[in-house]
Amino acid sequence: MNETLVTLVGNAATAVEFRETATGGMARFRFAVTPRRWDRGKQLWADGRTSFYTVWSWRTLAANLAGSVSVGEPLVVHGRLKIREEEQAGQRRTFVDVEAVAVGHDLSRGTSAFRRTARAEGDLTERPERITEGDTKDEPNQPERAAVMAAVS
Structure with missing residues (x-):
């Protein structure tokens, strides 16, 4: 199967929304990724344009996300990239989603305590x-x- 797997490093931009479904739990949240580049002329780091993704998860990962992630926390998200286009109010819009396989706190920016469920x-x-x-x-x-x-x- 040809899937595009991506690993993104960024911050939780919204709270995790969790819902129970017939097949198990479902969670989603918005994820912000801002690249940083070294500006040689100014001799300082500069932020690039922020990209936003909707991260989706299912079953156990969804429940664990809901109990573990808060807005603003630094995360690493690994999953399947999904691009979809929809028409809203006469305009064609493109949405970029990630169906998460694994999500964790970015330990280069803080500490975390793991608790097995x-x-x-x-x-x-x-x-x-x-x-x-x-x-x-x-x-x-x-x-x-x-x-x-x-x-x-």
Whole structure:
């Protein structure tokens, strides 16, 4: 399949809108990308023209975006580029969307704390290997690993 995958670095321009649908959650938000260039004549950095994208996400990614992203936060968005044209009020308009595959905070501009979400057994595409108590005897973090594995089981 020929898809155009892009990775964009920018900021959340709007709040994440989340909706529950028949097939799972759906979220969208506007994303602003402003290139910076070094102006040799003025000897300083100059901002270029800002491009705006609508970022769409589905299911688990959508729910996690709604709980994790606020307006103005620096993000890295990776996904499928979609260009669509529509006619509105007699004018032809072009919209650029990204169907997100992955979204994360841009750690070059701040810190973030990751929290894994619990998944329902039916959400797993593969069944994880079970670790028995005998498998954790010689490991330094045995109690923590056993607790995590009990939660997964």
